[in-house]
Amino acid sequence: MCMFGWCQFDGIVEHTRDLGIIVTNDLSPSHHIVVIVAQAHKRAGAILRAFSSRDICLLMRAFLVYVRPLVEYNSIIWSPATIRDIYSLESVQRRFTKRLPGLKNVNYYDRLERLNVPTLELRCLRADLLWCYKVVFGLAHVNVNEFFEFSPCHNINVLSTKLYCLLRSNFFL
Numbered sequence: 001m002c003m004f005g006w007c008q009f010d011g012i013v014e015h016t017r018d019l020g021i022i023v024t025n026d027l028s029p030s031h032h033i034v035v036i037v038a039q040a041h042k043r044a045g046a047i048l049r050a051f052s053s054r055d056i057c058l059l060m061r062a063f064l065v066y067v068r069p070l071v072e073y074n075s076i077i078w079s080p081a082t083i084r085d086i087y088s089l090e091s092v093q094r095r096f097t098k099r100l101p102g103l104k105n106v107n108y109y110d111r112l113e114r115l116n117v118p119t120l121e122l123r124c125l126r127a128d129l130l131w132c133y134k135v136v137f138g139l140a141h142v143n144v145n146e147f148f149e150f151s152p153c154h155n156i157n158v159l160s161t162k163l164y165c166l167l168r169s170n171f172f173l
Contacts, residue, residue, distance in 0.1 A: 013025065040067050047063060072123060072124065076127050
């Protein structure tokens with residue numbers, strides 16, 4: 001009980017925001033993904049409404065500058081693990097590229113190829129692999145032995161992750 005009387009807390013916190021990442025009590029990234037996907041859809045729609053030009057290069061540049069950082073911010077911490085979360089994230093780029101002139105009836109992967117843009121899933125995976133590389137080779141201030149075991153096998157180091165509980169299976173930190 002605090003001295004004011006009105007700040008009494010007697011419940012369990014379901015989620016909290018820390019450095020822009022919504023962390024739930026079960027460490028699931030789903031709530032964070034739902035929130036950022038909603039924000040990204042709003043921002044993507046605002047881009048399409050704000051520009052009178054229908055130049056695809058201009059619209060894609062605006063998307064890459066204003067929407068993609070929102071969706072990718074600290075993705076190594078909340079890396080999506082379920083198909084539902086991955087599909088939800090990908091829906092932002094899928095919906096935006098579908099609304100570009102001349103690309104409405106084109107397959108999503110063909111649209112990305114034409115626009116020379118990778119999937120958001122691939123970019124998150126790349127960020128995860130870059131972070132893993134930095135941890136393994138000592139470029140990040142993290143104790144590698146807390147996360148990985150090295151076992152020699154025919155002069156090749158095989159890397160396996162150490163999992164202490166299921167909750168940590170999708171997290172480096």
